[in-house]
Structures are given as structure tokens and as C-alpha cells.
Amino acid sequence: MAPKLPPQHSLQQSSTAVAGGQSHHEHHAQPKGIMRWLLTTNHKEIGSLYLIFSLVMFFIGGIFALVVRAELFQPGLQLVEPEFFNQMTTMHGLIMVFAAVMPAFTGLANWMIPLQIGAPDMALPRLNNFSFWLLPVAFILLLSTLLMPGGGPNFGWTFYAPLSTTYAPPSTTFFILALHIAGISSILGAINIIATILNMRAPGMRMMDMPLFVWTWLITAFLLIAVMPVLAGVITMMLMDINFGTSFFDAAGGGDPVLFQHLFWFFGHPEVYIMILPAFGIVSAIIPTFARKRLFGYASMVYATAAIALLSFLVWAHHMFVVGLPLTAELFFMYSTMLIAVPTGVKVFNWVTTLFRGSISFEPPMLFALAFVVLFTIGGFSGLMLAIAPADFQYHDTYFVVAHFHYVLVPGAIFAIMAGVYYWLPKWTGHYPHERLAQCHFWCSVVGVNLTFFPMHFAGLAGMPRRIPDYALQFADFNMLSSIGAFFFGVSQLIFVLVVVLCVKGGKKAPAKAWEGAEDLEWSVPSPAPLHTFETPPVFHRTHPSE
């Protein structure tokens, strides 16, 4: 067993290494303008590209969500036809999952993993460039389906067969192609991250010395390698069913529509953890920094992350409690799903205990991290309720589920990403984000998120199904609140853009160690981080060798 050694080290070691690194690269002629960005192999530049792409997609996906919420503002069909409404819900889900949340985490990984482990760059820099540039191709293709005859995908982001095969619009083939390209991008990114973490650590840094963001990303990357090929497989089968006359999912030819759901959720449930594990890593970096106290239970955090990842392969059918599974399967998936609450609980308890008897200050990253802990836990509670299979017969496919997964994804994954951005902006730009504006962004977001998603619990329990463009009158009040909240939340995100732009342009200068309590290796390089860092590997010193 690896010794419980903390990821903490002295901060003086690498300034010379940085200086050496810069001179080493100066004789290369840098391409200028657009070519510089198209051809860059620098992990920091690619990281920025990922983050900018993700932000743009976050707004596009957000606009789709606002179309949905505008239509649902009151009963009746007012703004859009049901057909277009279905395209909007589908596109919102696909864009947010595959083009906003996942690339944002990959962007943070690109920027921070080499800095946190003392590597000069990612292990495979050219592949890194390729995997980023696949993404715009994939999502321009996906968005273009909205303009095709018959419209874009309209079968929900889970694209259940046969609605997505026999009954799908003609553009579905392009949707499949786009998803294939996005999948290849994720897979290549994951290979790169694994290769970097396993082979590029600073001499002396053991696995159990790595910051939790690196740990959680390593486990996430393994998940990606395990499940993205399954997604590729399932959409390939769809493609064959649609275009080549096979019947994987068509009962008429001896196939089975339920098989689609098994395969999809075998990918889909680990995918859910792909979107939350790196968030755990970010929060585990921020809370100790601003509590000025070491993370409680570092080793148990690592084990809990691994446990969640392993369990994620055994719970997929809890998305399918009402498809008519046999009783034994139903029981198995209920128990295994409930079991996931245990490692997740360990994480929450560890964060809270880290706060206990700390010395806490409330800078913007900390505000978002704390909101993450509270609101993600609320999403976890509704998840626990959904795990109770008999009760799920009532919850399934209602707004209760919508409330649940938005609580774990918006104030979960997205708040963690924003916390990470605020935390590392000084390192990226050399300036602190504008504190007042960031606080304003935080409070608007918290109010907006809860106003949007909390009433959905009630709407769902009262009986409102998901994915409907019009609803019965008793759901009107909840929906009006949700819609107001959604627009408020959406507009508040413009403040975020403003803060980031201002921070890039100027602001209070940040030193190398931008936050008083920050301990990881990235704070040993100057702010802003120069283009090339750790060209000569730093020597890793454990500051708490043993207790």
C-alpha cells in the first residue's frame, strides 16, 4: 500500500528551470496569427483553446436551454413548434455534455496537469493539437443539422432507438458522424493525459504525491478509454440500422430496442462520472487553499474516487428501472446504486472536515467551491432517492430527474469549472479577477441556479414528465419560476465573460503564489505562467515527509 503522503512541497525549486526553458525555445520561429493557433502544440495554448471553445458552446447550449424555458414559461404553445422544441432539448443536452463540460475539463487538464506534476508539456503535443481541432469540426457539423431538411436530432440527448433510428430525421447520419468525431477527440485527449501523468511526473513525485485534480483526471481518463469506444460502437450500430438494413435495435428483424438502452447507459453512466470526477479534484484543491489547512483524508479521497469509477460500471440499469427488467436485475442495480452513496459521502465528509478548524477566507474560487459542496450534495440526495427502485417508478422521466441531474451538473460540474477558472486565472493571466464583479457573478449564479432548478423537484413530484413543450395547468407556477430563474442565470453568465476579459486585459498583479494557502507545484512558476515551464524537471520536495 502506498504511504499516506501529502501532495505538498516547497516552492523555491524551479525558477531557474523556467528561465532555462525559455531560452531553449527562442530560436524556433513562431507562426503568426491564425496559423499560430491552428498549429500550436503548447499545452497552455491548447488549454486556452479548449476553454474558449467550451465557453462559446456553453453560451450556444445555454441559448437552446433558454428557448426551451421561454416556451415553458406558461402553458400552451407560444413560441416554437413541438418539433423544434424537441430539437432544442436534444441539442441543449448534447452541446452541454460533449461540447461544454467535457472540453472545459480537458482544457483545465491541459493547462494544469503539466504544471501540477512538473512536466514541460503534455506527453504527445501534436496529438493534443489534433484532438482539440476535431472538436470545432464535430460541433459545427452537429449544429449544421439544425438547418438540414427534416431538422436536427429530435430524440433527446439519450437518443433511444427506435425513435433515433427508424423514426429519426434524415440528418441523424450527420449527428452520428459528429458524435464519432467528438468521441475520437475525447479518446485522444484521454490517452494523452494518461501518458502525461504516468510518465512525465517530476523526479521524486510518486502517485500518492499527486494533487487530487491530477488523480481524478487520471481516473476520468481511464473511464473515457473504457466507455467512449462503447459509445462509438452503439452509434455505429445505429448507423448500420439506419443505412445498411441491420436490425440491432429493431424488433422487426430480431433486434431489441432495450439492448440500445443497455449499451447506451453502459457508456452513459460512467460518462456522468467523467463529468464530475475532475470537479471533485478542483474542489479538493480549492477548499484546502482557502481553509489554509491540508486536505483531510487525501488517501481516502483517492480511494473513494477509484471506488466511484469502478462502481460506475455496475449501475447503468438504474436509468432503466421501468423498461421491464426482471426483479433480480432491478434489485441488483438498486443495491449497487445505493452503494455509490458511500464513497460520495466520504468525499463530502472529507471536505467538511477540511473546513473544520481551518482558517477560512471567501475569495471567489472558494465561494464557488463551497456552493459546489452544498448544491452537489443536494443533487446527491435526490440521486439517493432515485436509487430506490420502487420510488423510481414515480420519479422516472419526470422533472424530478431533470432537477436531480441539473443539480449535479450545473452547480456541480459547472460551478467547479468556474471555481477552477477563478482559482487559476491569476496563474494564466498574471492578474487577479475583479473581486466585486466575481462576487456579483457568484451570487447571481447561486440565486439563478436554485430558482431554476429547485421548483423542478416539485413539478416532477406533482407529475410533470420530461421533454414536453406544453403542460397541464397545475404545473404552471413551478415552470414560470424556473423560466425566470433560467433567464436570470443565463444573463448572469455575461458577468463571468466580463470578469475573464477584464482579467486578461489587466487588474491587480498576482505573484507566483497567488493564494496564501496554495501549496501545489503550479504556484512555483511565475504568474502569468510563461509559455514554457519546467523544461528542466524540478526536483520534487515533500514538505511533510512523514508525521
Place this chain on the structure above:
Amino acid sequence: MTEYEMVRKAGVQRTVIRSVAALIGMFAFAFALVPLYDVFCRITGLNGKVDTTAQAIVHEEVDQSRYVTVQFITRGSAGLPWQMSVATRQMRVHPGQAAEVEFTFTNNSHQESWGRAVPSVSPSNATAHVRKVSCFCFQEQLLQGDERLTVPLVFQLSRDLPEEINTITLVYTLYPVHNMAMGASVNNNNTLGDEI
């Protein structure tokens, strides 16, 4: 290149090779899941999927003490102008007893067409205990214009049918077979007749 960098490079190469191997493995695994799922369904009766091949009758003692109701439901579907009907909608049998029921297929149009009856059994945990001695499940079949065809289904419920099951429903859904049109001229005999 320093020795340290060479060690790194070798390590990266190894990781990439292993990752790609894992990737290919998982992609293949996704496709392997399709037959595995069928096997799994057949063993557990999941989803009421039925074995597609005829089974031999098993001579076992008939359990006279117990009656099980077996219901037969036939359903049409869009795109196939056929009618499927069953002579007996419901029968009571003892576990272990062989029983026969007749199904009639009628082509209501004047053109020949291919169809297929897809079976499903409910409750699903009964599936493994319905032994079909002769059946037409999953057989593509050709009916000439206005043709009528009567086929028997001989089945037997196994004696180890779970205690709590007292009603079993067998549903057949007729589906058109489009891609058989080409093969029709070559293989212009009634595959259904061959099977029986």
C-alpha cells in the same frame, strides 16, 4: 536527449500502445455485447426473448396437480397487409404436458409479401420454461397474394416452472421483411413450411 528523457519517451510509448489496445478491446466488446445480451436474455428470460430454434420434447411426468393458463395474442404492424389469428386464445395446461395450438396467417393483398412473426413471452421469468417443439418464431415467410396458411405451434411448459406463475402470455407481432424481396425469386419456397 538525456537518459531521463529517453526513459520518459519509452514510458509514453508503452502507455500509448496499451491504451490503444484497451480502446480496440472496448470497441470490440461493445459489439460482443450484442450476442452476449442475447445469450443472457435466453438464460434469464430477460425481456421475454425466446429461443429461436425448435427444441425437442422432453418426456417428463405431467404435473396433474397444477394448471397454468396460457394466453395467445397476435398483433399486426404497419406496412404488412397480413392478418394473423389464433384458433384458441387461451388454454389451460399442466406443466409437462405437450399442447398444440393453430395459428393462421392470411395475406389480404393480391401481391406476395414477406413477413415474420416476432414472439415475446410474459412474465419474463417464464420464458426459459416455455419449450417450443415446433414454432415459426423469427422465420421469414412468404405468402402469395390472398394466400392463407395454417401452422401449428407445439409447446410444453417445463415442470420446474416457478410456483408463482399461473398465467403465461405469448405475444406474436407480425413485421414486414423488406430486404427479403431480392432473395424471394431465388428461394421461392415457403420457409415456414420447411420448418414444420
Place this chain on the structure above:
Amino acid sequence: MRSPWRWLLSVTFIASIPQAQASGWNMPVGVTDISRDIYGLHMTIFWVCVVIGVIVFGVMFYSLFRYRHSKGAKAAHFHEHTSVEVLWTAIPVVILIGMAVPATATLKNMYDTSQADLDIMITGQQWRWRYEYLGEDVAFTSNMSTPWEQIRGEEPRGEHYLLDVDEPLVLPINRKVRFLMTSDDVIHSWWVPELAVKQDTIPGFINENWVQINEPGIYRGQCAELCGVNHAFMPVVVHAVEEDEFEVWLAERKEAAEQEAMGIDREWELAELMERGEAVYRAICSSCHQPEGQGAPPAFPALANNEQLISDLDWHIDLVVNGVSGTAMPAFRSTLNPVEIAAVVTFTRNSWGNDTGDAVQPSTISGWIAQ
């Protein structure tokens, strides 16, 4: 659900009745034993979450307040404690086992479809439900009856906006009714919250569920699985009646079916067919082909001024009777009777500028269906 768990469920159940019933904020308690058990499980797990939440967030907010840097708090140095970590792994396990036991009992009960008094086949269709009382020769489709004018906001919305149907499913109380569920096209999900029955209908496969209703009443629900454009417009209405009332209703339905069957052989007037056809068109066809027959291409072709439809009567009848595989056009052969098919074909051939003058007779259709 014998044993102490019953007691636990009852306590939480009784404790939560006042704020739960008819509030529109919480899951309905429902009118079956199963729905009550589910409601009990729901409230139990809810209160468990509330208690855990109060403790965890209590400690958290206490720490945030008490150990502020701005108030000069000095950080402690502890960062692990094996026995505490083991303890908070173990306690959730115990709580979860406590939840799993009653949930398992309820689930087993839900899966026991044996010894049913009545079997009903429920078939999902884009976008209506079809109910068949097996062995009783009673079958009908149930369509949303909320007019499109209300949806478009041209008329004030009724009390049961989107949750009203032309023909509700009528069930007897106090009898175990088994549902067999399947679909003709895509996956739908039949859901009535008050009965705690939600079950996907899978094309080509059959699912089972059951219900035993304790109180007469009208219970409303909706399709819960995205099934295409009109997913929102596919309500379920169950009319639960006393047992003798149910027998009377069933007898009436049988008689009505026989009456209808007699209508097949007689000659129908054009006006008569048009009147009947308009009703069928509004109930069945207008959701896709639109009230004025203009359709919504490419998914739903226009019927008004459709050259092929006007010129080819046989093609038209064949389409309605046998449907088109792989599209939303179902085979109406078994869901509409010959009179209804004849009427609706006649109606579409003589409306919105289509002026063929054809009066298609029910006998023609019945000949078409069974030669």
C-alpha cells in the same frame, strides 16, 4: 410487507399526510396499496436525506462562521483520522441497508402479477393509447380530447387541459387488473401517478404490470417517455368505478360494438360518412396531418390537394388500413372499425378542396381487411 418495516413506513406515512395530500407539491399518495408503500418509501428516504443534510451542512456552516480567517482563526494541523473515516463509511452503509429492506419488499410486491382478475392489453401508438380487454371483445383507442384551439391559446384552457381523453380506460375497483404493455412504433411509457404504475411500452416486446385500485375516481397521467412530436399530447385517463358499475359498462360496450358491426353491411349516405369522418379525423388524424389537412412535411404529408390521394382510391385505402412501415403512419386495420375507416377516408377525399365525391362504403373496407 409484513414485519417492522411496515410500521416504519406507516409512521412516516401518517406523519406526512397533512402537507402531502392534494398539495400539488409532493408525490400523490395514490389509491393503491403499492402507491401508498411507494409514497412511504419516498417520504422515509426524504427525511433521511433531510437529517443527514442538516447535520452535514450544520457542521459546514458552523465551521465557515466560527473559523473565519478575518476573525483571526488559526488552522489546525490534523489531516486524517482513520477511525473517524471508517465510521463515516460504515454509518451510511447501515442507513442504506435500512432503506434497501423495505424497498426490496415493495418491489417484490410490484412484480407479483399472478392471480389477476382482468387482463388489459395497453398498446402505445404515436400518439394515443389503445386498450383491449382481453377475452371480452372490447377494445378502443383513447385520444387526447383537448382541442388544438386551447393549445394555441385561441380558446380559454379547460380545467383538465392536456389531461382529457375521448375514451378513458374504465377499471373496476378492488380487483386485480393485469396490464400487458407493448407498442406499435417507438417506446412510450404509460403512467398514472395515483396508481404508481409507470411502465415502458416496447415495440415487439411485452411488459407486465398490475394495479388494484381502492377508491373510485378519475385518475390522470401522461406518456412519460419521449416518443416524438406529440409526446406531450398523449394523456392517460383511468376511470375507476364500482365493480357492478364496471360490469354494466362492459356489457354496454359489447353491445355498442355489435351495433357498430351491423352498420358495416348497410349503405351509408355521403353526408352521414362525412359527419362521422370529421369526428374521427379530429380525434385521430389531425394531430399529424393538421386540422386543415395541410400536414407538416416532410414527416407528415399534406392531405389537402394531394394528387396521389385524389387520383388513387385503392392506394388511399391501403395506406389507412395497412399503414406505412417505419413512419408515424400506423395500420388502422385493427384500431379503427370499418365504419370509421370508411368515414375518415370519405372525409379526407371530400374536404379542403379535395372534391372526389367518393362515398367509401364500410362494406368495401371490411372486404379489404378480411377477404
